[in-house]
Amino acid sequence: MKNIFQSTSKLLVAATLVMGLGASSLMAEVKDKFTVSWTIYVGWMPWDYAQQKGIVDKWAKKYGIEIDLVQVNDYIESINQYTAGKFDGCLMTNMDALTIPAAGGVDSTALIMGDFSNGNDGIILKGKKNLADIKGQDVNLVELSVSHYLLARGLESVGLSERDVKVVNTSDADIVAAYSSNDVTALVPWNPQLSEIMTKKDANLVFDSSKIPGEIIDMLVINTEILKDNPKLAKALTGAWFEVMSLMKKGDTKALTFMAEASGTDLAGYKSQLKSTKMFYDPKEAVEFADSSALPNTMKKVSEFSFNHGLLGEGAPDAGFIGMEFPNGKRFGDPKNIKLRFIDTYVKMAAEGKL
Amino acid sequence: MKRFMNLKPSKVTAFFLGLLPFIIAGIFYIVASDLRLAENPNDKLLPSMASFSEAIDRMALTPSKRTGEILFIEDTSASLHRLGLGILISAVLAMLIGIPLGFIPFVRAGFSPFVAAFSMVPPMAILPILFIVFGMGEIAKVALIVIGVTPLIVRDLQQRVSEIPAEQFIKAQTLGGSSWSIVIRVILPQIFPRLLDSVRLTLGTAWIFLISAEAISATEGLGYRIFLVRRYMSMDVILPYVAWITFLAFLFDYLLKKLTYKLFPWYSAGKENA
Numbered sequence: 272m273k274n275i276f277q278s279t280s281k282l283l284v285a286a287t288l289v290m291g292l293g294a295s296s297l298m299a300e301v302k303d304k305f306t307v308s309w310t311i312y313v314g315w316m317p318w319d320y321a322q323q324k325g326i327v328d329k330w331a332k333k334y335g336i337e338i339d340l341v342q343v344n345d346y347i348e349s350i351n352q353y354t355a356g357k358f359d360g361c362l363m364t365n366m367d368a369l370t371i372p373a374a375g376g377v378d379s380t381a382l383i384m385g386d387f388s389n390g391n392d393g394i395i396l397k398g399k400k401n402l403a404d405i406k407g408q409d410v411n412l413v414e415l416s417v418s419h420y421l422l423a424r425g426l427e428s429v430g431l432s433e434r435d436v437k438v439v440n441t442s443d444a445d446i447v448a449a450y451s452s453n454d455v456t457a458l459v460p461w462n463p464q465l466s467e468i469m470t471k472k473d474a475n476l477v478f479d480s481s482k483i484p485g486e487i488i489d490m491l492v493i494n495t496e497i498l499k500d501n502p503k504l505a506k507a508l509t510g511a512w513f514e515v516m517s518l519m520k521k522g523d524t525k526a527l528t529f530m531a532e533a534s535g536t537d538l539a540g541y542k543s544q545l546k547s548t549k550m551f552y553d554p555k556e557a558v559e560f561a562d563s564s565a566l567p568n569t570m571k572k573v574s575e576f577s578f579n580h581g582l583l584g585e586g587a588p589d590a591g592f593i594g595m596e597f598p599n600g601k602r603f604g605d606p607k608n609i610k611l612r613f614i615d616t617y618v619k620m621a622a623e624g625k626l
Numbered sequence: 627m628k629r630f631m632n633l634k635p636s637k638v639t640a641f642f643l644g645l646l647p648f649i650i651a652g653i654f655y656i657v658a659s660d661l662r663l664a665e666n667p668n669d670k671l672l673p674s675m676a677s678f679s680e681a682i683d684r685m686a687l688t689p690s691k692r693t694g695e696i697l698f699i700e701d702t703s704a705s706l707h708r709l710g711l712g713i714l715i716s717a718v719l720a721m722l723i724g725i726p727l728g729f730i731p732f733v734r735a736g737f738s739p740f741v742a743a744f745s746m747v748p749p750m751a752i753l754p755i756l757f758i759v760f761g762m763g764e765i766a767k768v769a770l771i772v773i774g775v776t777p778l779i780v781r782d783l784q785q786r787v788s789e790i791p792a793e794q795f796i797k798a799q800t801l802g803g804s805s806w807s808i809v810i811r812v813i814l815p816q817i818f819p820r821l822l823d824s825v826r827l828t829l830g831t832a833w834i835f836l837i838s839a840e841a842i843s844a845t846e847g848l849g850y851r852i853f854l855v856r857r858y859m860s861m862d863v864i865l866p867y868v869a870w871i872t873f874l875a876f877l878f879d880y881l882l883k884k885l886t887y888k889l890f891p892w893y894s895a896g897k898e899n900a
Contacts, residue, residue, distance in 0.1 A: 347856060347857055351856070351859050354670070354671075354859060355671045355859075370857075370858045371857075371858050371859055374668075374858060375668055375669065375670040375858075375859055376666045376667065376668020376669060376670075377666065377668075411762070411843065414854055414857070415854065415857045415858065416857065437845065438845070439762070439843055439844070439845050440843065440844055440845065440850060440853070440854055441762075441842065441843040442841060442842045442843065442853075445753060445754075445757070445842050445843065447754075448753060448754030448757045448758075449757055449762055449843060451754065451757060451758045452757045452758060452761050452762045452766075453761060454761045454762055454763055455762050582858050584668075585680070585681075585684060
């Protein structure tokens with residue numbers, strides 16, 4: 272009987288592993304093939320260009336590895352898949368990196384902070400001109416996202432709190448259509464939806480992310496274990512990224528048109544989105560940003576917001592439950608539970624031309 | 627004959643055979659979950675039974691810190707309210723449209739092709755129009771269910787009405803029945819149980835539209851909660867909600883079947899003999 276049970280459970284384990292539910296992919300090891308997921312967003316289109324034009328392959332070959340960039344249509348799903356161990360790296364915002372992989376116990380490292388939102392996220396009121404008028408309104412936004420964070424920061428700036436409004440969770444895909452509905456009077460969209468809604472009647476931008484610069488950061492996140500065992504991956508990705516950055520800095524029309532078309536707009540549309548995105552074209556800027564004292568402060572605010580909304584998990588006793596590490600040894604939160612790390616190691620190498 | 631096809635399980639055996647796949651699925655889950663948790667104790671993809679019971683305690687037994695209400699009950703009642711209203715409106719509409727379509731040749735000639743075409747329009751693809759017409763509130767969610775489900779029931783009822791033997795109509799006419807009285811006395815009594823049947827079969831579709839509507843824009847509801855906590859991959863909340871939705875759907879299916887049996891014993895009896 273015992274034998275039957277043992278062999279059955281072995282069979283089950285084997286079958287489980289076959290189904291891919293097992294944890295094997297989470298185990299770090301030295302490997303030479305990597306997958307990184309990406310989603311369409313103005314600050315991430317350079318990755319698509321780098322992949323399509325063979326720039327990623329060129330750098331991967333230089334370090335003797337293979338890197339596959341996989342496009343995922345659903346942003347949250349791509350982060351969830353990364354957290355579940357399906358991808359070695361993934362593109363996400365600083366807040367989502369804290370609340371999804373880090374809160375899910377997956378030690379993650381922000382390898383490249385590529386840009387921050389400098390107007391790409393905003394609060395729109397229909398008919399009203401001042402942010403304070405938002406009091407008492409229903410606000411349509413993607414709940415628990417950076418839009419929600421922006422709303423909280425905006426309300427703070429005019430002495431209001433979230434209790435003064437009612438948040439209505441609205442899918443980002445439908446938020447433009449939602450504006451046309453009569454009962455929708457306040458929204459917090461991101462780009463390209465933001466600029467689309469601004470072209471409509473009575474739409475007033477009353478607050479945007481340029482008023483909280485550097486707080487909504489778009490970054491490339493790599494599983495820390497994998498990074499530790501495979502510095503080649505970090506070098507190749509960083510090298511490819513800044514090669515595209517230098518093209519963009521020069522205003523290479525061909526590259527920009529490619530990115531514009533891949534993201535479903537035209538050159539003019541893409542350029543206007545870039546205007547509200549602070550890209551770090553120069554690796555030196557990226558190093559400066561990573562080393563700045565503003566970064567730990569921002570992450571503290573994000574951590575407090577996340578804690579107040581229950582995003583750090585029900586077991587979290589305070590906002591410092593998940594520890595974070597910054598360049599130069601700065602830290603925030605529980606040093607025994609460090610799950611999110613910001614590093615400047617590889618961008619520095621790029622700045623010094625050592626890649 | 628001692629062939630495999632002729633062997634029938636006893637009642638007890640049948641019960642356990644029915645239970646077996648559930649048990650296997652359960653064991654499968656526990657093994658996979660243990661494997662992942664051994665690797666990373668904070669893994670959220672396949673939570674342990676203990677985190678499920680914590681999540682259930684938090685959602686279903688403890689009042690929320692922010693609103694003082696029990697989220698699970700709030701979500702369930704909001705969703706059931708929408709679903710019930712949507713189904714009720716769909717059923718009434720389908721009766722009003724389906725019977726004339728199946729019974730009156732002039733109506734059929736005029737509207738049947740349109741209804742057939744309209745029922746093929748995927749409602750999710752014309753969402754922006756629905757938002758403008760119905761707003762973003764409760765009406766929009768009920769409307770999405772109605773638009774998604776009504777055409778299915780209408781087409782089924784139309785078919786059922788046209789299947790009623792012509793002899794019955796001729797007989798009723800020889801007894802002096804008008805078009806109206808034939809609808810009331812001949813068609814309606816026969817079509818009611820078929821309507822219940824049809825509603826039962828479209829319940830699955832109605833749930834899909836309900837969850838989609840709540841995912842698009844809502845402040846409470848079963849679908850709302852699932853899509854909200856998906857943002858930080860709280861499978862410990864999602865999986866019990868999915869189990870609950872499955873149970874509710876199963877329960878309604880069962881109750882409708884029983885109701886049909888109770889109200890129209892002749893209908894079920896006829897089906898068993900057929």
